[in-house]
Amino acid sequence: MRLSELFFTSLRDDPAxxxxxxxxxxxxxxxxxxxxSGIYSLLPLGFxxxxxxxxxxxxxxxxxxxxxxxxxxxxxxxxxxxxxxYYKIGPELVRxxxxxERDMVLAMTHEEVVALLLRDIVQSYRQLPMxxxxxxxxxxxxxxxxxxxxxxxxxxxxxxxxxDLDDAGLDVSYRMQYEAYERTFKRLGLDAIAVGADVGIxxxxxxxxxxxxxxxxxxxxxxxxxxxxxxxxxxxQVRKPDPPAEAALPMEDVATPDATTIDALAxxxxxxxxxxxxxxxxxxxxxxxxxxxxxxxxxxxxxxxVNVLKATGGLRPAQLDEIKARGMExxxxxxxxxxxxxxxxxxxxxxxxxxxAGANRVGWHVKNVNVPRDxxxxxxxxxxxxxxxxxxxxxxxxxxxxNGIEVGNIFKxxxxxxxxxxxxxxxxxxxxxxIVMGSYGIGVGRNVACIVEAHHDEKGIVWPDExxxxxxxxxxxxxxxxxxxxxxxxxxxDLAKDAGREILYDDRDESxxxxxxxxxxxxxxxxxxxxxxxxxxxxxxxxxRQSGERRTVGVEAAEALLRTGSLPTA
RNA sequence: CGGGGCGUGGCGCAGCCUGGUAGCGCGCGUGCUUUGGGAGCACGAAGUCGUCGGUUCAAAUCCGACCGCCCCGACCA
Numbered sequence: 001m002r003l004s005e006l007f008f009t010s011l012r013d014d015p016a017x018x019x020x021x022x023x024x025x026x027x028x029x030x031x032x033x034x035x036x037s038g039i040y041s042l043l044p045l046g047f048x049x050x051x052x053x054x055x056x057x058x059x060x061x062x063x064x065x066x067x068x069x070x071x072x073x074x075x076x077x078x079x080x081x082x083x084x085x086y087y088k089i090g091p092e093l094v095r096x097x098x099x100x101e102r103d104m105v106l107a108m109t110h111e112e113v114v115a116l117l118l119r120d121i122v123q124s125y126r127q128l129p130m131x132x133x134x135x136x137x138x139x140x141x142x143x144x145x146x147x148x149x150x151x152x153x154x155x156x157x158x159x160x161x162x163x164d165l166d167d168a169g170l171d172v173s174y175r176m177q178y179e180a181y182e183r184t185f186k187r188l189g190l191d192a193i194a195v196g197a198d199v200g201i202x203x204x205x206x207x208x209x210x211x212x213x214x215x216x217x218x219x220x221x222x223x224x225x226x227x228x229x230x231x232x233x234x235x236x237q238v239r240k241p242d243p244p245a246e247a248a249l250p251m252e253d254v255a256t257p258d259a260t261t262i263d264a265l266a267x268x269x270x271x272x273x274x275x276x277x278x279x280x281x282x283x284x285x286x287x288x289x290x291x292x293x294x295x296x297x298x299x300x301x302x303x304x305x306v307n308v309l310k311a312t313g314g315l316r317p318a319q320l321d322e323i324k325a326r327g328m329e330x331x332x333x334x335x336x337x338x339x340x341x342x343x344x345x346x347x348x349x350x351x352x353x354x355x356x357a358g359a360n361r362v363g364w365h366v367k368n369v370n371v372p373r374d375x376x377x378x379x380x381x382x383x384x385x386x387x388x389x390x391x392x393x394x395x396x397x398x399x400x401x402x403n404g405i406e407v408g409n410i411f412k413x414x415x416x417x418x419x420x421x422x423x424x425x426x427x428x429x430x431x432x433x434x435i436v437m438g439s440y441g442i443g444v445g446r447n448v449a450c451i452v453e454a455h456h457d458e459k460g461i462v463w464p465d466e467x468x469x470x471x472x473x474x475x476x477x478x479x480x481x482x483x484x485x486x487x488x489x490x491x492x493x494d495l496a497k498d499a500g501r502e503i504l505y506d507d508r509d510e511s512x513x514x515x516x517x518x519x520x521x522x523x524x525x526x527x528x529x530x531x532x533x534x535x536x537x538x539x540x541x542x543x544x545r546q547s548g549e550r551r552t553v554g555v556e557a558a559e560a561l562l563r564t565g566s567l568p569t570a
Numbered sequence: 571c572g573g574g575g576c577g578u579g580g581c582g583c584a585g586c587c588u589g590g591u592a593g594c595g596c597g598c599g600u601g602c603u604u605u606g607g608g609a610g611c612a613c614g615a616a617g618u619c620g621u622c623g624g625u626u627c628a629a630a631u632c633c634g635a636c637c638g639c640c641c642c643g644a645c646c647a
Contacts, residue, residue, distance in 0.1 A: 012596060012608065013582045017640050037639065143571080143644080260647060280646035292646080300646060316571095317645070330647040385645095477606055513607040531606065541606095 001470065002493075003506040003518075007044050010518050020216050022452035023148025025461050029521045038145025038153035045522070046448070048469035050156070053188060053447050054135055056466060057158050060184045064176040066133045066160055071113045073137055077103030079112045083420050088285075088312055092140045106139040111417045111439055114161040118423040118435050122163070125427050128435065129169050133160035135444065147216055149449035150405060156445060162438040165425070170412055170436045174206075177410050177440045181210050184442070185407065189451055189464035192407055195221055196231040198303050199411060210408040212450050217403035222386045226397035234303035237382060238390035238399060243274065246353040249368040254356070256365045260331030262296040265365065269356060273297040277349055277357040277369060279333040281318035284311035289318065289326055291335055293377075294346040295355070298384035308344060308381040327360060334358035335375040336366065345377035346384050407450055408442040461523030462545050471565055472496070472503040473524035477512045477531035488555065489530045492540070496562040503528075503562060520545070528558060542567065 008030040017034075018024035026032045031046035042050055058068065077095065080086035086093070086105070094106040107113070114132065122128065139154045149155075162173035178194065185192035190212050197209040209232060211221055222236035223229070231237075259265040266273045276296030282305070283289055290309065292300045302315055323330050326341045334357035335343045349355070350371055357369040371377060389398045415434040418424070424432040448467075455462045465471070474496075476489035493505040504524055506515045512531075519527045529541040540558035543550040553567065560568045 009580085009597090011581060016576090016582070019641080034639090144641095146641080262646085278646060282645090294646080302645060315645090317647090320647080323647080333647075475606095481605070511607085511609055512605065513609080516607050518608090529606080533606065 022449040052467045060180045066131045070134045115417040115421040115423045129164045131162045149445045158442045160440040164436045198234045206412040211404035217405040221404045224392040227395035236386045237393045238386040240348045248370045252367045257363045277355040282315040289341045291341045301385045304383045329360045332358040344379045410440045413437040460521035463523045470504040472526040473519045474505045474528045499563045
């Protein structure tokens with residue numbers, strides 16, 4: 001591909017809005033352009049990378065028996081109403097009406113469609129197990145997109161669905177996908193780790209997320225270097241040792257002017273935050289008012305809280321007037337004297353004597369609160385976030401917290417969807433059973449961005465061979481003056497094309513500085529320079545982008561590199 | 571949805587406070603020179619100053635509304 005003809009331009013300056021290296025480099029090097037918030041075009045170079053990433057994913061899905069197909073982007077809303085998700089999912093599910101006033105949705109994922117297809121096609125246990133997948137555009141109206149391609153609203157996702165006879169079969173499929181993901185991310189040049197994860201809107205019995213560590217990551221991971229424990233903070237547990245034993249003392253009101261935060265309260269009273277209780281107020285999607293009580297030195301984990309409450313539609317923070325209406329006072333809140341509220345208490349609070357809690361009066365707290373002596377919890381559960389340095393749940397070593405970007409996920413779905421849609425098979429035993437499903441996603445664009453995050457330097461992108469849009473970048477310097485240079489460069493370009501390994505050929509009439517700078521910015525694994533100087537030195541200058549290693553080789557060696565993708569060993 | 575910031579040729583920005591008919595660098599076009607690390611000179615093209623409304627003799631500039639984009643937050647009161 002001649003650079004003079006490529007639909008592309010590189011930018012000399014960093015785009016103002018790009019913060020993450022991947023975003024900045026993909027814009028500057030002419031791989032992508034933004035159309036709207038969280039909506040991007042892939043220019044030819046970006047599309048080629050995306051295609052190569054897809055191909056790696058495809059090969060690994062095919063290897064475990066996945067069958068590629070394609071399902072629609074636009075679904076009749078009926079389908080989503082039948083599964084119940086039409087009502088459970090918030091505004092991120094785009095809803096609209098067609099010309100006939102029929103409710104439609106833009107698909108976020110395809111469990112419903114697969115379940116419907118199974119009902120249609122699978123009759124007998126002889127047709128299972130079975131695994132299908134597709135690459136398809138998703139639109140999710142995220143509340144806030146960010147980070148270039150990392151979190152977008154429209155994106156291509158590989159989603160796969162396993163269909164098994166029973167849980168044991170699902171375990172096998174799940175394992176196969178787990179291993180396919182490990183191979184996939186390794187080939188993509190990503191150092192992904194699998195962490196246990198919440199099942200969220202997918203339901204089901206288990207899930208892993210494949211995470212790439214990154215400071216801009218939106219997920220927090222709880223990791224133990226000692227035993228290898230790794231889970232998303234949303235579900236991670238740590239050991240929470242008993243506090244020192246104390247005899248329960250009588251409650252006592254204490255004036256605490258302006259102490260509306262735990263820090264202020266602990267400072268004012270001269271006690272550690274672990275001797276206080278914190279109240280957080282929420283309203284569930286199904287309309288319940290919730291007061292969550294954790295110790296002052298911990299934070300409420302909303303995911304755990306949602307799961308304990310079995311709250312459909314999630315949680316939102318309560319408004320001040322809603323809190324007051326339940327007999328509580330924001331900043332000085334506790335369940336003492338509360339009414340019409342679901343009181344959820346962290347189990348550590350149950351074990352912690354004589355805490356300072358809110359008095360539900362402005363400027364007042366209560367000392368020596370003991371549960372359940374002083375108020376009655378509706379639910380007791382483990383509802384806090386793991387903290388840096390907490391003891392690992394399995395081995396007791398201090399855990400660390402790291403940010404991660406989710407590059408893929410795998411879910412054990414179970415039978416929720418197939419029961420909802422009546423997707424049954426007739427078993428060997430003559431009885432009808434629901435098909436057991438799993439679902440497995442990889443976001444293609446996000447992986448492209450993560451690859452750049454992991455493979456770049458101060459000069460530009462450094463593509464791994466497996467996903468580079470072109471294997472080599474051929475730079476001709478001074479071709480206008482020296483016919484020999486033009487002749488050799490043209491010939492090498494044609495030779496690569498004839499060998500079925502098209503390369504990028506910078507035939508532009510630009511200064512050497514521009515061309516060499518662009519070559520490093522664009523990031524092809526090999527940079528070949530043809531110039532009067534290289535000819536005088538014996539042929540073609542070859543630079544390995546990854547290592548920066550540079551040497552001049554003979555024309556035959558350069559030809560071999562273009563034909564085979566590697567330099568013949570001297 | 572809450573808070574903050576920004577919107578001026580393709581890109582990066584100044585001008586706005588203190589209203590007076592739009593500017594810089596890069597890029598782009600033509601010509602000449604130059605040619606291994608973002609070349610030089612000359613000439614040139616290109617902007618409804620996000621949109622709508624208001625104030626004013628006069629608005630990029632002041633006021634209001636709206637739209638768009640970016641960042642933080644949407645978790646503890």
